Amino acid sequence: MPQDVFQAIADPTRREIIDMLAGQSMPVNDVAANFDMSRPAISRHIKILNECGLVVIRKEGRKRYCHADPQKLQEVIEWTYRYRKFWNEKLDALEAALGENDQSQ
Amino acid sequence: MPQDVFQAIADPTRREIIDMLAGQSMPVNDVAANFDMSRPAISRHIKILNECGLVVIRKEGRKRYCHADPQKLQEVIEWTYRYRKFWNEKLDALEAALGENDQSQ
Protein backbone atom coordinates (compact mmCIF):
# COMPACT_ATOMS: atom_id res chain seq x y z
CA MET A 1 0.00 0.00 0.00
CA PRO A 2 1.89 3.00 -1.18
CA GLN A 3 0.57 5.72 1.06
CA ASP A 4 -0.75 8.91 -0.46
CA VAL A 5 1.50 11.88 0.19
CA PHE A 6 -1.36 14.30 0.79
CA GLN A 7 -2.77 11.91 3.32
CA ALA A 8 0.62 11.44 4.94
CA ILE A 9 1.17 15.14 5.56
CA ALA A 10 -2.36 15.67 6.83
CA ASP A 11 -1.28 14.63 10.30
CA PRO A 12 0.50 17.38 12.26
CA THR A 13 2.69 14.91 14.10
CA ARG A 14 3.96 13.55 10.80
CA ARG A 15 4.71 17.04 9.55
CA GLU A 16 6.70 17.63 12.71
CA ILE A 17 8.59 14.42 12.11
CA ILE A 18 9.44 15.51 8.60
CA ASP A 19 10.65 18.87 9.88
CA MET A 20 12.74 17.13 12.48
CA LEU A 21 14.30 14.75 9.98
CA ALA A 22 14.88 17.26 7.22
CA GLY A 23 18.36 18.25 8.26
CA GLN A 24 19.50 15.25 10.23
CA SER A 25 19.21 11.51 10.56
CA MET A 26 17.83 10.11 13.78
CA PRO A 27 17.02 6.69 15.15
CA VAL A 28 13.35 5.98 15.74
CA ASN A 29 13.68 6.18 19.49
CA ASP A 30 15.26 9.61 19.35
CA VAL A 31 12.43 10.85 17.20
CA ALA A 32 9.92 9.44 19.65
CA ALA A 33 11.69 11.11 22.57
CA ASN A 34 10.72 14.47 21.10
CA PHE A 35 7.03 13.75 21.28
CA ASP A 36 4.56 13.39 24.09
CA MET A 37 3.35 10.15 22.61
CA SER A 38 4.29 6.50 22.88
CA ARG A 39 7.16 5.09 20.85
CA PRO A 40 4.95 2.64 18.93
CA ALA A 41 2.75 5.53 17.82
CA ILE A 42 5.78 7.36 16.42
CA SER A 43 7.04 4.13 14.90
CA ARG A 44 3.82 3.83 12.95
CA HIS A 45 3.92 7.44 11.81
CA ILE A 46 7.42 6.84 10.53
CA LYS A 47 6.25 3.70 8.79
CA ILE A 48 3.55 5.67 6.98
CA LEU A 49 6.06 8.35 5.99
CA ASN A 50 8.43 5.66 4.79
CA GLU A 51 5.74 3.92 2.76
CA CYS A 52 5.09 7.02 0.74
CA GLY A 53 8.77 7.83 0.38
CA LEU A 54 8.85 10.94 2.55
CA VAL A 55 11.23 9.29 4.98
CA VAL A 56 14.01 6.90 4.12
CA ILE A 57 15.57 4.53 6.60
CA ARG A 58 19.12 3.31 6.86
CA LYS A 59 19.60 0.33 9.07
CA GLU A 60 22.70 0.33 11.22
CA GLY A 61 22.98 -2.42 13.78
CA ARG A 62 19.91 -2.37 15.90
CA LYS A 63 19.22 1.26 15.08
CA ARG A 64 17.25 2.53 12.13
CA TYR A 65 18.34 5.99 11.14
CA CYS A 66 15.55 7.96 9.55
CA HIS A 67 15.77 11.05 7.45
CA ALA A 68 13.31 13.02 5.38
CA ASP A 69 13.31 12.86 1.61
CA PRO A 70 11.34 15.92 0.56
CA GLN A 71 11.52 14.88 -3.09
CA LYS A 72 8.18 13.22 -2.62
CA LEU A 73 6.64 16.53 -1.63
CA GLN A 74 6.91 17.30 -5.33
CA GLU A 75 3.38 16.07 -5.85
CA VAL A 76 2.07 18.51 -3.28
CA ILE A 77 4.18 21.33 -4.60
CA GLU A 78 3.00 20.71 -8.14
CA TRP A 79 -0.62 20.73 -7.13
CA THR A 80 -0.36 23.93 -5.11
CA TYR A 81 1.79 25.47 -7.83
CA ARG A 82 -1.28 25.97 -9.98
CA TYR A 83 -2.38 28.56 -7.50
CA ARG A 84 0.93 30.38 -7.42
CA LYS A 85 -0.63 33.67 -8.42
CA PHE A 86 -2.03 33.78 -4.92
CA TRP A 87 1.34 33.33 -3.29
CA ASN A 88 2.95 35.98 -1.19
CA GLU A 89 4.80 38.93 -2.56
CA LYS A 90 8.17 37.32 -2.21
CA LEU A 91 7.21 34.61 -4.60
CA ASP A 92 5.56 37.10 -6.89
CA ALA A 93 8.87 38.91 -6.94
CA LEU A 94 10.54 35.64 -7.84
CA GLU A 95 8.34 35.25 -10.84
CA ALA A 96 8.83 38.83 -11.89
CA ALA A 97 12.55 38.34 -11.66
CA LEU A 98 12.40 35.30 -13.87
CA GLY A 99 10.36 37.16 -16.42
CA GLU A 100 13.06 39.82 -16.75
CA ASN A 101 15.90 37.44 -16.66
CA ASP A 102 14.84 34.44 -18.62
CA GLN A 103 17.84 33.51 -20.70
CA SER A 104 18.20 29.97 -19.52
CA GLN A 105 15.19 28.62 -21.39
CA MET B 1 -14.28 24.15 14.22
CA PRO B 2 -12.06 25.83 11.69
CA GLN B 3 -10.91 22.92 9.60
CA ASP B 4 -7.24 22.32 9.08
CA VAL B 5 -6.13 23.03 5.53
CA PHE B 6 -3.75 20.06 5.35
CA GLN B 7 -6.57 17.83 6.48
CA ALA B 8 -8.95 19.38 3.99
CA ILE B 9 -6.75 18.73 0.98
CA ALA B 10 -5.94 15.19 2.08
CA ASP B 11 -9.10 13.95 0.43
CA PRO B 12 -8.79 13.50 -3.36
CA THR B 13 -12.42 14.41 -3.95
CA ARG B 14 -11.90 17.70 -2.20
CA ARG B 15 -8.82 18.42 -4.29
CA GLU B 16 -10.88 17.76 -7.39
CA ILE B 17 -13.52 20.15 -6.14
CA ILE B 18 -10.92 22.85 -5.62
CA ASP B 19 -9.57 22.29 -9.13
CA MET B 20 -13.07 22.48 -10.51
CA LEU B 21 -13.85 25.70 -8.67
CA ALA B 22 -10.57 27.43 -9.26
CA GLY B 23 -11.55 29.17 -12.48
CA GLN B 24 -15.30 29.28 -12.17
CA SER B 25 -18.20 29.56 -9.75
CA MET B 26 -20.66 26.71 -9.61
CA PRO B 27 -23.76 25.90 -7.60
CA VAL B 28 -23.46 22.93 -5.27
CA ASN B 29 -25.64 20.72 -7.45
CA ASP B 30 -23.50 21.35 -10.50
CA VAL B 31 -20.39 20.39 -8.58
CA ALA B 32 -22.07 17.20 -7.40
CA ALA B 33 -23.13 16.33 -10.94
CA ASN B 34 -19.45 15.94 -11.81
CA PHE B 35 -18.91 13.21 -9.27
CA ASP B 36 -20.07 9.65 -8.97
CA MET B 37 -21.22 10.31 -5.45
CA SER B 38 -24.39 11.53 -3.78
CA ARG B 39 -25.15 15.24 -3.56
CA PRO B 40 -25.12 15.30 0.26
CA ALA B 41 -21.63 13.81 0.23
CA ILE B 42 -20.40 16.60 -2.04
CA SER B 43 -22.30 19.12 0.04
CA ARG B 44 -20.35 18.05 3.09
CA HIS B 45 -17.04 18.17 1.27
CA ILE B 46 -17.85 21.71 0.22
CA LYS B 47 -18.78 22.55 3.78
CA ILE B 48 -15.39 21.35 4.97
CA LEU B 49 -13.62 23.34 2.27
CA ASN B 50 -15.68 26.37 3.19
CA GLU B 51 -14.91 26.03 6.88
CA CYS B 52 -11.21 26.25 6.27
CA GLY B 53 -11.59 29.06 3.76
CA LEU B 54 -10.57 27.15 0.66
CA VAL B 55 -13.99 27.65 -0.90
CA VAL B 56 -16.15 30.72 -0.57
CA ILE B 57 -19.88 30.72 -1.17
CA ARG B 58 -22.06 33.42 -2.61
CA LYS B 59 -25.74 32.91 -2.07
CA GLU B 60 -28.00 33.83 -4.91
CA GLY B 61 -31.63 32.92 -4.58
CA ARG B 62 -31.85 29.25 -3.81
CA LYS B 63 -28.47 28.60 -5.36
CA ARG B 64 -25.15 28.79 -3.59
CA TYR B 65 -22.36 29.58 -5.94
CA CYS B 66 -19.03 28.16 -4.82
CA HIS B 67 -15.59 29.09 -5.92
CA ALA B 68 -12.12 28.25 -4.72
CA ASP B 69 -10.04 30.71 -2.75
CA PRO B 70 -6.50 29.34 -3.02
CA GLN B 71 -5.21 32.02 -0.66
CA LYS B 72 -5.62 29.54 2.14
CA LEU B 73 -3.26 27.15 0.43
CA GLN B 74 -0.61 29.58 1.61
CA GLU B 75 -0.08 27.52 4.72
CA VAL B 76 0.66 24.44 2.63
CA ILE B 77 2.85 26.36 0.25
CA GLU B 78 4.83 27.86 3.09
CA TRP B 79 5.43 24.52 4.69
CA THR B 80 6.56 22.84 1.49
CA TYR B 81 8.60 25.92 0.60
CA ARG B 82 11.23 24.90 3.14
CA TYR B 83 12.06 22.03 0.88
CA ARG B 84 12.32 24.14 -2.22
CA LYS B 85 15.85 22.99 -2.95
CA PHE B 86 14.31 19.71 -3.96
CA TRP B 87 11.90 21.32 -6.38
CA ASN B 88 12.15 20.91 -10.10
CA GLU B 89 14.62 22.73 -12.27
CA LYS B 90 12.17 25.41 -13.27
CA LEU B 91 11.80 26.56 -9.72
CA ASP B 92 15.53 26.29 -9.17
CA ALA B 93 15.90 28.62 -12.12
CA LEU B 94 13.48 31.00 -10.48
CA GLU B 95 15.60 31.20 -7.40
CA ALA B 96 18.75 31.65 -9.39
CA ALA B 97 17.12 34.49 -11.25
CA LEU B 98 16.18 36.23 -8.04
CA GLY B 99 19.66 35.87 -6.71
CA GLU B 100 21.07 37.75 -9.69
CA ASN B 101 18.37 40.34 -9.72
CA ASP B 102 17.76 41.18 -6.13
CA GLN B 103 17.56 44.92 -5.98
CA SER B 104 14.19 45.21 -4.37
CA GLN B 105 15.27 44.13 -0.92
Add this chain to the structure above:
DNA sequence: TCAATATGTAACAATTTAGTTACGCAAATA
Protein backbone atom coordinates in the same frame (compact mmCIF):
# COMPACT_ATOMS: atom_id res chain seq x y z
C1' DT C 1 25.55 -16.16 28.04
C1' DC C 2 22.42 -12.84 30.02
C1' DA C 3 20.58 -8.35 30.38
C1' DA C 4 19.67 -4.12 28.19
C1' DT C 5 18.52 -1.68 24.01
C1' DA C 6 16.14 -0.59 19.62
C1' DT C 7 12.48 -1.57 17.27
C1' DG C 8 8.28 -3.76 14.95
C1' DT C 9 3.78 -5.51 15.50
C1' DA C 10 -0.47 -7.53 17.38
C1' DA C 11 -4.64 -6.61 19.81
C1' DC C 12 -7.64 -3.47 21.34
C1' DA C 13 -10.45 0.94 21.99
C1' DA C 14 -11.95 5.51 20.92
C1' DT C 15 -12.62 8.76 17.48
C1' DT C 16 -13.03 10.46 12.97
C1' DT C 17 -14.15 10.04 8.19
C1' DA C 18 -16.93 9.41 4.43
C1' DG C 19 -20.59 7.62 2.42
C1' DT C 20 -25.85 6.55 2.18
C1' DT C 21 -30.94 7.49 2.49
C1' DA C 22 -34.64 10.21 4.35
C1' DC C 23 -36.34 14.40 5.37
C1' DG C 24 -37.04 19.54 5.87
C1' DC C 25 -37.27 24.07 4.09
C1' DA C 26 -36.79 28.22 1.33
C1' DA C 27 -36.91 30.02 -3.37
C1' DA C 28 -38.64 29.72 -7.97
C1' DT C 29 -42.07 28.57 -11.13
C1' DA C 30 -46.30 26.81 -13.27
Add this chain to the structure above:
DNA sequence: TATTTGCGTAACTAAATTGTTACATATTGA
Protein backbone atom coordinates in the same frame (compact mmCIF):
# COMPACT_ATOMS: atom_id res chain seq x y z
C1' DT D 1 -51.24 28.21 -4.44
C1' DA D 2 -49.13 23.82 -5.53
C1' DT D 3 -45.07 21.85 -7.20
C1' DT D 4 -40.47 21.63 -8.38
C1' DT D 5 -35.76 22.83 -7.47
C1' DG D 6 -31.52 23.59 -4.69
C1' DC D 7 -29.55 22.56 -0.77
C1' DG D 8 -28.56 21.51 4.32
C1' DT D 9 -28.72 18.20 7.82
C1' DA D 10 -30.02 14.25 10.74
C1' DA D 11 -29.49 9.40 11.45
C1' DC D 12 -27.06 5.62 10.43
C1' DT D 13 -23.17 2.53 8.89
C1' DA D 14 -18.72 0.95 7.50
C1' DA D 15 -14.15 1.71 7.40
C1' DA D 16 -10.04 4.18 8.51
C1' DT D 17 -7.21 6.67 11.87
C1' DT D 18 -4.67 7.12 15.93
C1' DG D 19 -3.49 6.13 20.18
C1' DT D 20 -2.44 2.53 24.02
C1' DT D 21 -0.31 -1.63 26.27
C1' DA D 22 1.77 -6.06 25.80
C1' DC D 23 4.79 -8.85 23.57
C1' DA D 24 8.36 -10.68 20.15
C1' DT D 25 12.88 -10.28 18.15
C1' DA D 26 17.44 -8.94 16.86
C1' DT D 27 21.65 -6.53 18.28
C1' DT D 28 24.91 -4.98 21.66
C1' DG D 29 27.54 -5.21 25.72
C1' DA D 30 28.84 -6.78 30.41
